[in-house]
Amino acid sequence: MVASDLLTQSVVNGLLLGGIYALAALGLSLVFGIMDIVNLAHGHMLMVGAYVAILVFTATGITPLVGMLLAMALMFGLGVLLQKVLLKHVVDEGLEQPIIVLFGLALVLQNLGRVILGGDARTADIGIPGNGFDIGIAFMSFPRTVTFVVAVLLIVATWAFLQYTKTGQAIRATAQNRTAAKYMGIDTDQIYVITLGIGTALAGAAGALLSMLFPIDPYVGWSYLLKTFAVVVLGGVGSVVGTLVGGLVLGVSENLGALYLGGGYRNVVSLLIFLGVLLVKPEGLFGSSGGGE
Amino acid sequence: MSIFQRSPGESLAEDRRVQALGVVAVLALAVVPFTTTDSLTGLILTGLVFVMLGVSWNLLAGYAGQISLGHAAFFGMGAFVSAWLTTPAAAGFPESIQLPILAAVVVGGVTAALISLVIGPIIFRLSGHYFAIGTLALAAVIELVMLDRRDLTGGATGYYVSGDLSIGEAVSHGDTMFFLTLIATIITVAATYVIVRGPAGLGMKAIHDDEDAASSLGVNPLKYKMYAFVVSSFFAGIAGALYGHYTLYINAQSTLAVTWTIDSLVIVILGGMGTFAGPFFGAALFLLLDNGLSAIVGGFSSAVEGILIILFIIFLPTGLYGLIKDYLVEETTDTDAATE
Numbered sequence: 001m002v003a004s005d006l007l008t009q010s011v012v013n014g015l016l017l018g019g020i021y022a023l024a025a026l027g028l029s030l031v032f033g034i035m036d037i038v039n040l041a042h043g044h045m046l047m048v049g050a051y052v053a054i055l056v057f058t059a060t061g062i063t064p065l066v067g068m069l070l071a072m073a074l075m076f077g078l079g080v081l082l083q084k085v086l087l088k089h090v091v092d093e094g095l096e097q098p099i100i101v102l103f104g105l106a107l108v109l110q111n112l113g114r115v116i117l118g119g120d121a122r123t124a125d126i127g128i129p130g131n132g133f134d135i136g137i138a139f140m141s142f143p144r145t146v147t148f149v150v151a152v153l154l155i156v157a158t159w160a161f162l163q164y165t166k167t168g169q170a171i172r173a174t175a176q177n178r179t180a181a182k183y184m185g186i187d188t189d190q191i192y193v194i195t196l197g198i199g200t201a202l203a204g205a206a207g208a209l210l211s212m213l214f215p216i217d218p219y220v221g222w223s224y225l226l227k228t229f230a231v232v233v234l235g236g237v238g239s240v241v242g243t244l245v246g247g248l249v250l251g252v253s254e255n256l257g258a259l260y261l262g263g264g265y266r267n268v269v270s271l272l273i274f275l276g277v278l279l280v281k282p283e284g285l286f287g288s289s290g291g292g293e
Numbered sequence: 294m295s296i297f298q299r300s301p302g303e304s305l306a307e308d309r310r311v312q313a314l315g316v317v318a319v320l321a322l323a324v325v326p327f328t329t330t331d332s333l334t335g336l337i338l339t340g341l342v343f344v345m346l347g348v349s350w351n352l353l354a355g356y357a358g359q360i361s362l363g364h365a366a367f368f369g370m371g372a373f374v375s376a377w378l379t380t381p382a383a384a385g386f387p388e389s390i391q392l393p394i395l396a397a398v399v400v401g402g403v404t405a406a407l408i409s410l411v412i413g414p415i416i417f418r419l420s421g422h423y424f425a426i427g428t429l430a431l432a433a434v435i436e437l438v439m440l441d442r443r444d445l446t447g448g449a450t451g452y453y454v455s456g457d458l459s460i461g462e463a464v465s466h467g468d469t470m471f472f473l474t475l476i477a478t479i480i481t482v483a484a485t486y487v488i489v490r491g492p493a494g495l496g497m498k499a500i501h502d503d504e505d506a507a508s509s510l511g512v513n514p515l516k517y518k519m520y521a522f523v524v525s526s527f528f529a530g531i532a533g534a535l536y537g538h539y540t541l542y543i544n545a546q547s548t549l550a551v552t553w554t555i556d557s558l559v560i561v562i563l564g565g566m567g568t569f570a571g572p573f574f575g576a577a578l579f580l581l582l583d584n585g586l587s588a589i590v591g592g593f594s595s596a597v598e599g600i601l602i603i604l605f606i607i608f609l610p611t612g613l614y615g616l617i618k619d620y621l622v623e624e625t626t627d628t629d630a631a632t633e
Contacts, residue, residue, distance in 0.1 A: 038422040089607045095421050099360055100562060100606045107555060107599030115592040222551060226433055229426050264441040271434045278427055279418055 005138070010255040012138035018251025019148040020209045022244045023155055024224065025231035027202030030158075033238035034175040034195045035091055040102040042203050043225030044109035047218060049075055049204025050211035051117060057124040064127035065150065068208035075204030079197040091192060092178075106221055113218030121215035128212055147209040152244075154205055158198070159240045171195055175238060203228075223267060230274030249273075311570075322475055326468035338471045338539055340580040341478045345532035346553065347560035347572030348485050349525040354558075355567035356489055357521035358501030359417075363428030364529055364557045366435045367405040369549030371530025372537035373439065373446060375401030376454045379538065383452045384445050394456050395473065398534040405530025406523050413519045420504075429551075436549040451544025454537060470539040477535055481528045489569060493520050501567075529557075555595075562602040565612025574613040 028042045039045075052074055053067030082105070083091075090097035130142035162168040173181040174191045182188050210216065210224075227250065235246030250270055257269025322341075326334045346368065354360050377384045378397035392400065412431065419427045439446045446452075458469035488494055496517040499507035504514050533553075537543045556579065564575025582601075586594040605612060 032422070038426060040425075086603060086607065096354075096358075096360055096566070097606050097610070099422070099425055100558070101603050103362075103555075103558065104599040104601075104603035104606075107602075108596045111593060111596035111599065115596075222429070222433070226426070226430050230430075233423075262441075264437070268434055268437045268441075271430045271437070275427060275430055275434070278423060279415060 006259065007256075009138045010259045011252050012135075012140070013144060014252035014255035015248050016140075016144040016148040016251070017213070017255070018248035019151040019155075019244075020206050020213075020247070021227060021231050021250050022235075022247025023151040023209070024203055024206030025228040025235065025247055026155055026158060026240065026243050027199035027206070028228045029232045029235070029237055029239075029243050030171075030202070031196055031199035032232060034171060035087075035192055037087070037091060037098045037102070038229070039196075039199060039203075040099060040225065041106040041109060041221070042199075042228055043223065044106045044113075044221035045075055045078070045200050045203040046207035046210070046224050046228075047113060047216060047221045048078075048109055049207030050216040050220075051113060051122070051207075052204065053127075053208035053211045054122050054124045054216065055117075057127045058122075064124040064208055064212050065146075067124070067127075068150070068205055071204040071208045072201040076197040076201040079200030080193050082200070083193045083196040087196065088189070088192070106225075110218050110221055117218065119218060121217040122211075123213075123215040124211045125213060125215075143212050147212055151206070151209055154202070155240065155244060158202065161198075162240070167191075167194060226274065227267075227270055230270050230277075233274055233277050319475070319479060323472075326464070326471050331465065331467055334467055334471050335539070336580065336584065338467070338474050339536075340576055341471075341474045342532050342536045343556060343560055343576035343579055344478050344572060345474075345481045345528055346557040347564065347576050348481050349528035349532070350557035351561045351566065351568075351572050352485055352488065352497075353521045353525040355561060355571070356494060356501060357497040357518055358504075359518055359521065360425045361428040361522075361525075362425050362551075362554055362558075363432035364525075365549055365551055365553035366432035367409065367526040367529040368533035368536075368553045369439070369545070370408060370435065371398075371401035371405040371533035372543050372548045373401075373533075373545075374404040374530075375534035376452075376537050376543050377445070380452070380455045383447070383454075394458060394538050398473070398477075398531060398538065401534030402527045402531035405533070406527035409522045409526035410519070413522045414515070417515055417518050417522075429554075432549070432551065432554065436545060436551075439545040439549055446543075446545040449544070449546050451542060451546070451548075454541045454543060456538050456541060466541075467539060470535065474535045474539070477528075477531050481531070484524070484528075486569065488520075488524065493517065497521055555598075559598050559602050561612075562605050563612055565614030566606075566610065568611060568614045571612050571614040574617070578613060 024042070024046055028039055031037055031039050031042075049068075049071035052071035053064040056062055056067035056070060057064045086101055086105075087098065090101055125143065128143050128146050130146070132139055132141040132145065134140070162172055170181065170186045171191055171194065173184065173186060174188050174195075178188055181191075206228075207216070207224075231243060231246040231250050233246075234249055235242030235244070250273065253273055254266050254270050258266040261269070322337065325337050329337075346364065350361070350364050353364075375394075375397040377386055378390060378392040378400055379394055381388055381390050416424065416427055416431065440448060442448075457466050458473075459466045460469065489497070496507070496512050497520070499510075499512050500514045500517050508514055533548065537548065560575035560579045561572055562575070563578050564573065565571030579598075582594065582598060586597055590597055609615060611618075
């Protein structure tokens with residue numbers, strides 16, 4: 001039997017990690033909900049964001065939290081470019097073409113990551129030094145706590161943007177009904193560009209945060225794609241609160257899976273939860289189905 | 294161009310000339326082991342495996358419209374099950390279950406088909422994007438579990454498969470495997486041809502074009518999806534089993550890797566998704582790319598492949614086959630399921 005302090009520590013660590021998962025999933029959910037596209041390259045974009053933070057840190061010693069901002073800016077640009085150059089040809093054109101374009105992009109990013117940076121795992125885990133603190137039931141590691149707080153702040157910022165700005169309202173209107181939004185004078189093509197930009201920027205941010213906790217190698221893309229999609233499925237497409245809860249649930253269940261079944265089953269647990277929810281309640285535990293049918 | 298004139302509705306693959314070309318191609322392939330080096334034989338064997346992967350994925354994705362990203366799981370499970378049967382001791386099984394390679398390969402394919410038969414009704418509750426990601430997740434689960442079961446799979450180090458089908462001095466083990474693979478490829482192509490030209494093929498195209506409409510006209514979508522899935526998985530399993538017994542080494546990390554799914558997809562997209570002849574062109578081009586590209590672009594070959602499938606699916610969705618057909622025939626025919 002696992003000692004109870006180990007159990008609470010696992011749960012706390014899981015919650016802290018879950019915040020980052022939620023941040024990564026928010027980008028995927030946004031794009032899925034609004035453009036009806038599953039960004040198969042989302043995990044690979046996360047990987048690129050992580051590398052940006054790692055490279056900035058190893059080259060200059062600047063904290064990866066600044067690297068994260070740079071990663072977000074770069075990934076926003078990549079998302080805008082991707083929509084303007086490639087995806088505009090295939091979005092709203094059925095299912096197969098967007099899937100394959102993004103699958104191809106994932107291959108390209110993974111390959112570039114491997115060739116340019118090598119296949120070895122890298123990390124910026126010493127980037128935010130600081131002492132953790134004890135909250136009685138568990139120990140709060142400093143990097144885990146900081147990354148969690150930053151992730152939650154970014155989620156709240158995205159939510160406020162969608163809720164209170166004019167662009168945010170236009171994005172939500174487009175998500176509800178693209179044609180109607182167009183009639184109301186919303187430039188929906190531009191909305192798609194912004195949406196993909198935000199979605200990929202969030203992936204970059206999540207990657208940068210993860211790089212402060214875990215080693216990142218060029219092959220992590222698929223695994224993080226599945227994790228983030230699992231969160232989207234748990235939380236329901238288009239629900240910010242659902243995504244946050246989904247992320248926390250996934251983080252905790254992964255850590256408990258690793259604790260009880262062994263580290264090799266960490267990913268298996270999240271995938272099984274994912275498949276289970278997908279099959280039993282495809283619209284997610286929160287929110288409504290965002291299409292994709 | 295008069296000799297290439299044809300009436301609309303007649304497809305390229307039905308043409309006698311093309312059938313004759315097929316016979317010539319098979320005969321040319323049959324002499325490969327006797328006229329070339331072992332490494333070239335191996336290369337062409339890999340090409341045949343690519344054809345099997347492409348043709349089988351195309352049946353499911355191109356014809357029935359179910360974009361599966363889990364093809365590697367069936368390829369890998371076919372390889373593992375057949376390897377357990379030819380080399381039971383390495384996985385801790387009793388020697389009594391040992392089978393000759395040919396029988397083990399068939400059992401490998403059948404097992405892959407059985408797996409799809411069991412998970413099909415569950416996974417087909419998902420559609421569209423959810424199906425694509427669901428199959429990707431399923432393949433990842435299978436890979437992770439197999440990787441963890443070191444007793445069955447040798448874990449990350451894998452294990453050597455025993456088998457020797459050499460006949461005297463003249464025919465090496467690789468040569469025999471080449472012939473088996475050639476025969477399996479012919480069966481795969483012939484079976485797929487019969488299916489897509491028959492009523493089942495029509496059903497698959499109907500659910501691909503408009504599942505609701507087909508359903509309201511009495512076409513059972515699940516039936517045709519399952520048909521395509523099981524057949525596709527069977528041939529992917531056979532391909533994996535043959536490849537595993539050609540290389541005589543399997544490893545959960547590479548045999549079950551997502552690479553095999555990527556390869557199948559790239560082959561079909563390059564050749565022409567939903568066209569019967571597409572995967573042949575795709576496999577040939579992919580083989581060239583896979584081997585030639587690394588000489589030109591170094592380590593960037595999979596990036597180039599990624600860029601190619603992006604450009605093909607956007608600007609040339611009928612693939613190489615579409616290009617060649619447009620060049621040969623003015624009228625386009627509608628017997629192939631289009632990608633759109």
